[in-house]
Amino acid sequence: MKPLTINEINQIVHGEFIEGPVNWQVSHAILYGLHRLKWSHTLIFSERNINWHNLKNFQPCAVVTDLPADQIVPIEGITFIKVNHVMESYWKFVQYYRSLFDIPVIAVTGTCGKTTIKEMIKHILRVDRIVQATDGNWNLPVWSFGYLQNIDESTQAAVFETAITHPGHLTRHCRYLEPTIGVFTNIGIDHLDTCGSLEGYIQAKAELVKGLRKNGTLILNGDDENIKKIALDEFKGRVVYYSVSSSSPFQATEIHYAEMGMTFVLNHQGRQYHAFVPGYGDHQVYNALGAISACYELGVGVETSIKRLSTFKNFTRHLELMSGLNDCTILDDTWNTNPTSLNSALQVLHSIGKGKKNVALLGDMMALGEFADEVHRQVAELIIETKLDVLITIGEKAREIGKEAIRLNFGGKVYMYDDSFEGVREMLEELLDQNTILLIKGSLYNPHFSNFAQGLRSNKN
Known part of the structure; x- marks a missing residue:
């Protein structure tokens, strides 16, 4: 942050000095309750009562408040600026800083x-x-x-x-x-x-x-x-x-x-x-x-x-290609999952997996609310289109993908598991070989997927 003096801050927020030193500069700013107080020289916008004594550990700092003066506890090294409305002053500060x-x-x-x-x-x-x-x-x-x-x-x-x-x-x-x-x-x-x-x-x-x-x-x-x-x-x-x-x-x-x-x-x-x-x-x-x-x-x-x-390096777990169990190839796409990214991942699996056994291990898609079952069932059509050899689902919602694929006469094998990975590795040990590509598609909100993918990596990577 570009340092700003306390006098500059006071003018920006249209405030009034109540207490504390004014001959120092602010290097950080937070909205109390939304952001953590981690440093000294911080400007704190607060709509509520603060843990006043905790401020001693971060002096000097400044508090912009609309609390009545009799509710403000004087603390050495802490500057208090009184304003009419804290949030109005907060957005004035944001707008001013961006305008610089x-x-x-x-x-x-x-x-x-x-x-x-x-x-x-x-x-x-x-x-x-x-x-x-x-x-x-x-x-x-x-x-x-x-x-x-x-x-x-x-x-x-x-x-x-x-x-x-x-x-x-x-x-x-x-x-x-x-x-x-x-x-x-x-x-x-x-x-x-x-x-x-x-x-x-x-x-x-x-x-x-x-x-x-x-x-x-x-x-x-x-x-x-x-x-x-x-x-x-x-x-x-x-x-x-x-x-x-x-x-x-x-x-x-x-x-x-x-x-x-x-x-x-x-x-x-x-x-x-x-x-x-x-x-x-x-x-x-x-x-x-x-x-x-x-x-x-x-x-x-x-x-x-x-x-x-041409020299760009992708983030990990974004369709990350690696050697895996039994010399298979793993596509680790456990960053996140939704119908759009799943469609892209299945298309990649289909394209680079020509002539090989294509296996997809899929988890629940999140944030779908009352539409979750319907959306998961719709994904089964993508499974049919990409002609997988084996579909593995893990999770209650992902099970809907497997059930619908079976209903649509999916030609490959289907394995459906609950929320646990128990028994999955043992099944894969029988299934995977050097002629297999395994797509693992899960949500970053379920770290078990990324951990499982990492556990399948071979020492060749």
């Missing part, structure tokens, strides 16, 4: 691919500029205030994932970050438990359109049917599309699987660029297109982005 930096800020949203596109953009830009970005996939609004504070005078660009679990989350992200560019990856079925329906989820994602800074730029997946449902009538900025199956300013053609990645031809402004992106699947080509499109808006040429992207 005239830099491009990219917000990435969608059902799948947020982390990958964000990492690709960061990978491309960090060659020659200082970039702030989301840490891993810590991408909910609660962390956006911290990411905003990571921006300082040295920052030249920023790229953040903007995820949601509830309607209103993207609006909150944007209130902190004021993105100048918004990237949509895709919109599939997810968070139906809190958004109520697919339409509600689409509208929750569409909040990014209104949240962009005036005259901002939207970068959209032109092939995604649900993104097409987002109303753009009132959007006054630029709209840029990327695509595979339809014509767009950034269109990929001639897509092929290659060693450890995908090759494609990028068609842009009448020119063709031959490209390679590490990581398997058509979805990875879409990720590359989204990243290249965003970086182009920041002045990075297409050829330069393609060259830099």
